[in-house]
Amino acid sequence: xxxxxxxxxxxxxxxxxxxxxxxxxxxxxxxxxxxxxxxxxxxxxxxxxxxxxxxxxxxxxxxxxxxxxxxxxxxxxxxxxxxxxxxxxxxxxxxxxxxxxxxxxxxxxxx
Amino acid sequence: xxxxxxxxxxxxxxxxxxxxxxxxxxxxxxxxxxxxxxxxxxxxxxxxxxxxxxxxxxxxxxxxxxxxxxxxxxxxxxxxxxxxxxxxxxxxxxxxxxxxxxxxxxxxxxxxxxxx
Numbered sequence: 001x002x003x004x005x006x007x008x009x010x011x012x013x014x015x016x017x018x019x020x021x022x023x024x025x026x027x028x029x030x031x032x033x034x035x036x037x038x039x040x041x042x043x044x045x046x047x048x049x050x051x052x053x054x055x056x057x058x059x060x061x062x063x064x065x066x067x068x069x070x071x072x073x074x075x076x077x078x079x080x081x082x083x084x085x086x087x088x089x090x091x092x093x094x095x096x097x098x099x100x101x102x103x104x105x106x107x108x109x110x111x
Numbered sequence: 112x113x114x115x116x117x118x119x120x121x122x123x124x125x126x127x128x129x130x131x132x133x134x135x136x137x138x139x140x141x142x143x144x145x146x147x148x149x150x151x152x153x154x155x156x157x158x159x160x161x162x163x164x165x166x167x168x169x170x171x172x173x174x175x176x177x178x179x180x181x182x183x184x185x186x187x188x189x190x191x192x193x194x195x196x197x198x199x200x201x202x203x204x205x206x207x208x209x210x211x212x213x214x215x216x217x218x219x220x221x222x223x224x225x226x227x
Contacts, residue, residue, distance in 0.1 A: 034215065034216075036218075041199075041220075041221075041223070042220055042221070043115070043201050043203075043218030043219050043220050043221050044154075044201070044218045045218070046215055046216070046217055046218075049215055089154065091154075095167050096142075096159055096161065096166045096167050097142050097143075097144045097159025097160075097161065097166060097167050097205065097216075098144065098156045098159055098167045098169070099144070099146075099154075099156060099203075099216060100156065101146075101153055101154040101155075102153075103153045104153065
C-alpha cells in the first residue's frame, strides 16, 4: 500500500523556467510534509517542509503548496537551474521519526 | 557543524553473514532513524531511536535490529544476510524529540551494502 505517490517518474524543464513536482498521499494522519533532493550515492538533502496547518511555504526559489482536501502537495522551483537536476522525493510524517517517501521524480534542467 | 556520518561507506558480505552499520548524528540531535533504499522498493523506514529507546519500527523482519547509545550514536545490525538485503542504508538525525509536526530529518551519505 503506497501511501505517498509521485506519479511522474521524470520531468524535463528548460533553464529559467518553472519546475513543478507533484505528490499525492492517502493517509489523512500525515501532518507534516517534506521535500528532499538526492544525487546518486548520496543521502537525501532536505529542501523544504510544510505543516498541515499551512497551505504554502516559501524558501528562496522553492515553494511548497499543500492542498489537504485533495491530499496533494507540489514543489515549485523558480527559476530552474541546471544544478537542480536530481531526484526529488516527497515525504510525509505521522509518527515519531518515521518518514514515508514517494518513489521519486527525476528532474532534468536543460541549459 | 558536522553532518550525519555513517561508517563504513561500502561493505561486501556473503549470504548468511551478519553486518553492523554505524551512524553518528548531528551534534545535539537525539533522534536517529534508519532507512533502506532499493531500486524496487524505494526508501523504506526501518526504525527510529530516541534516548536509547526504539519508538517506531517499520515492516522489516526481526533480522533487522538496532540500538542507540547514550551519546545518540546508533548502530543497526542485520543478521543472516540475504541477497535481497543489498541496498543503500541511510541514517537520519533530527533535532526535536517530538511530535510528528517537526520532523525535519537530515541524512547521512549512506552505507552501500552488497550481499553476494
